[in-house]
Amino acid sequence: MLRERTRGQLDEVLAQGGGGTHQNRSERDSFAGMYAERLARLWAVENGLCFGRLDLAQEGPLYIGRLGLSDDDQARLLIDWRAPVAQPFYRATPAAPMGVTRRRHLQTKGRRVIGLDDDLLDLDRLSEADRATLNGEAALLAALDEKRTGRMRDIVATIQAEQDRVIRSDLNGVLVVQGGPGTGKTVVALHRAAYLLYTHRERLARRGVLIVGPNLTFLRYIEQVLPSLGETDVLLSTVGELYPGITATARESAPAAAIKGSARMAEVVARALRDRQRVPREPVDIPMGNFTLRLDQRTCEAAKSRAVRSRRPHNQARAVFVRHVLNVLAKQAAKALGRGMLEEDELADLREDLRTEPAVKSALNRLWPYLTPQQLLIGLFGSRPRMAYAGLSDAEQDILFRETPRGGVSWTEADVPLLDEAAELLGDIDPQVLRATAMQAEEELAAARRAEEAERDSELTYAREVLELTGMSDMIDAERLAARHRGDENYLTTAERAAGDRTWAYGHIIVDEAQELSPMAWRMLMRRSPNRSMTIVGDIAQTGSAAGAASWGQVLDPYARGRWREETLTVNYRTPVELMAVAADVLTLVGPDLKAPDSVRETGVPPWARKLAAAREIGPIAAGEIVEGGRLAVIVPASRAAELGEAVTSAVPGAVAGPVPGALEAPVVVLTVADAKGLEFDAVLIAEPAEILAESPRGPSDLYVALTRATSRLGVLHTGDLPPALSRCERIPSP
Numbered sequence: 001m002l003r004e005r006t007r008g009q010l011d012e013v014l015a016q017g018g019g020g021t022h023q024n025r026s027e028r029d030s031f032a033g034m035y036a037e038r039l040a041r042l043w044a045v046e047n048g049l050c051f052g053r054l055d056l057a058q059e060g061p062l063y064i065g066r067l068g069l070s071d072d073d074q075a076r077l078l079i080d081w082r083a084p085v086a087q088p089f090y091r092a093t094p095a096a097p098m099g100v101t102r103r104r105h106l107q108t109k110g111r112r113v114i115g116l117d118d119d120l121l122d123l124d125r126l127s128e129a130d131r132a133t134l135n136g137e138a139a140l141l142a143a144l145d146e147k148r149t150g151r152m153r154d155i156v157a158t159i160q161a162e163q164d165r166v167i168r169s170d171l172n173g174v175l176v177v178q179g180g181p182g183t184g185k186t187v188v189a190l191h192r193a194a195y196l197l198y199t200h201r202e203r204l205a206r207r208g209v210l211i212v213g214p215n216l217t218f219l220r221y222i223e224q225v226l227p228s229l230g231e232t233d234v235l236l237s238t239v240g241e242l243y244p245g246i247t248a249t250a251r252e253s254a255p256a257a258a259i260k261g262s263a264r265m266a267e268v269v270a271r272a273l274r275d276r277q278r279v280p281r282e283p284v285d286i287p288m289g290n291f292t293l294r295l296d297q298r299t300c301e302a303a304k305s306r307a308v309r310s311r312r313p314h315n316q317a318r319a320v321f322v323r324h325v326l327n328v329l330a331k332q333a334a335k336a337l338g339r340g341m342l343e344e345d346e347l348a349d350l351r352e353d354l355r356t357e358p359a360v361k362s363a364l365n366r367l368w369p370y371l372t373p374q375q376l377l378i379g380l381f382g383s384r385p386r387m388a389y390a391g392l393s394d395a396e397q398d399i400l401f402r403e404t405p406r407g408g409v410s411w412t413e414a415d416v417p418l419l420d421e422a423a424e425l426l427g428d429i430d431p432q433v434l435r436a437t438a439m440q441a442e443e444e445l446a447a448a449r450r451a452e453e454a455e456r457d458s459e460l461t462y463a464r465e466v467l468e469l470t471g472m473s474d475m476i477d478a479e480r481l482a483a484r485h486r487g488d489e490n491y492l493t494t495a496e497r498a499a500g501d502r503t504w505a506y507g508h509i510i511v512d513e514a515q516e517l518s519p520m521a522w523r524m525l526m527r528r529s530p531n532r533s534m535t536i537v538g539d540i541a542q543t544g545s546a547a548g549a550a551s552w553g554q555v556l557d558p559y560a561r562g563r564w565r566e567e568t569l570t571v572n573y574r575t576p577v578e579l580m581a582v583a584a585d586v587l588t589l590v591g592p593d594l595k596a597p598d599s600v601r602e603t604g605v606p607p608w609a610r611k612l613a614a615a616r617e618i619g620p621i622a623a624g625e626i627v628e629g630g631r632l633a634v635i636v637p638a639s640r641a642a643e644l645g646e647a648v649t650s651a652v653p654g655a656v657a658g659p660v661p662g663a664l665e666a667p668v669v670v671l672t673v674a675d676a677k678g679l680e681f682d683a684v685l686i687a688e689p690a691e692i693l694a695e696s697p698r699g700p701s702d703l704y705v706a707l708t709r710a711t712s713r714l715g716v717l718h719t720g721d722l723p724p725a726l727s728r729c730e731r732i733p734s735p
């Protein structure tokens, strides 16, 4: 009924047609947007709309749901799980019942209730041990036992008290959520986003919320959680996508990524720019036909120091540099032309004449060139002398040097924070200048226009198809939907506008797998969070990348010393006790004092290890491990990814190798540790653990990550000796 009412409201607004004043139109559009969004939410949350009931000592029961609903007389039917009155549903315990006598979890399928689970919070009827019990234990365990679908689900019905504290923590300041594998960091971070958007809608809807994840597969894994909570306006991004207009497609070697990620690259980029503002050793002669103008070192020095003192970014400081040089040249020209003292307006005319003189223009372009961030970095990494000037050692130059390929440069994820750094120092180029200086501007423009036309046609066709499919063609016309899709300014949501703006300041930023980010990536993120309202979730023990974090203090003190707080999650909801015992042994290799989280479930199935004569035997073994209706991952050393991927895909129909689209839906997928980070599977096979250990300085962390991806079964396959840390695995004799 509510859905019908919303749809009715939307119809009404759209029926007002396209006429009216501009303001009328934009009001109508924003109402239409609001109702369409509400409709989308109601659809998204249909499944399990109501999942809980609180019986209270003082008043009638409350029903808890994914969003709040009232009837036509504004009586509350359902309480949004994020509302303050819903909090006892997650926090009440027998020791502190918060006015609740009974908490009931409803399990629903579609619109039917298929199960109930009660917690009695009446003290007298519970034993001491039960008082410390989990929140809704039966409901929780039922949720944890379900087969994995390849997409993360929301957990609104079974959020635990320690998680609830994180979710509802204050918006302001930097909150670090440290927790071992499977403690719910990711899922809690997503629920926190939904909670914050609900509680601080005004502020966050305007500035938007950014969620940063480690890779695209991971973002696909989590992307459905927020819409299922009723939130659609959040930007999910990797670090590699955060620079508008650049798609980081190339892979970087680990040593190169480590150098590019290190904090001293900020100084390297700054020096690389100073290199481009260098005064030439010899005077520059500018032939003007009848006479020659000369730019000596003193003039260049003076112009440069004025430009630098202006404290403007490079491209904007160019105006200061140019003005001084043109003044000097104009005076020289006046002298050469036999004119004496010039009035200020005559001097100005002469300056303008010189400005458009090709020889002068080209001299100025050499002395203080307009630069894009891309040009600065391509110029740097393509030249050893420039790298040396910028402060990179010979060995570093060997690792970073790259020739500029003809087809253009492919950027890597580690380049993106450097481009961002460069953009900060360079500032924007006047778009007019940009157009004028672009090489083959005409041709490029024409090609771009053709591409745009083609794009627009295909968007329109797509929009028509969508409208036909969803039966909404009577409500929104295809042109408008396509315009929205294409990113026309007038139709953009906050998240869409933010994505296109490098200097956007977000209302809140959530970083997942935060231990992997390099110091340069942190600099970039901090620029997008001037108010330092952030949630940072991760596990220092799982750090795999060479430029990643060794402690949260090291990451955050430079930006928020004394202003960040840490919460710890301690219970593992993913990995059963039997697997976690093995993982805990490996964790001692990462650090002798580290403690693995406690698991809530037992399966009775111990992890096993099996020695193989040849690695290829993995294929048929994987075929035998497939989980009916569930998913299996084969985690392999990075250096063997291609070979073992082939071994598995050729032996198992439907198996997929690598983080390709569709990897999450496949019954069997072969992944490296880096690509499996943050994901989970029903069963996991680890191939060649000794090589995973030896492959990088963070080998033990990598093996720990691999061991903690499974929700029920784990097998280890090895051709060499089994690493001693895995000796708890049950040995299966070779076939």
Ligand SMILES: Nc1ncnc2c1ncn2[C@@H]1O[C@H](COP(=O)(O)OP(=O)(O)OP(=O)(O)O)[C@@H](O)[C@H]1O
Binding pocket: 140, 143, 144, 153, 155, 158, 159, 160, 163, 179, 180, 181, 182, 183, 184, 185, 186, 187, 188, 539, 573, 574, 677, 678, 679, 680, 708
């Ligand atoms: N309160 C809960 N109720 C039901 N399921 C939960 C709960 N908390 C966590 N889970 C489940 O536990 C699993 C692990 O959660 P999640 O992936 O968020 O952990 P993580 O801490 O991010 O792990 P990692 O560090 O390994 O990436 C998920 O399947 C999640 O849905």
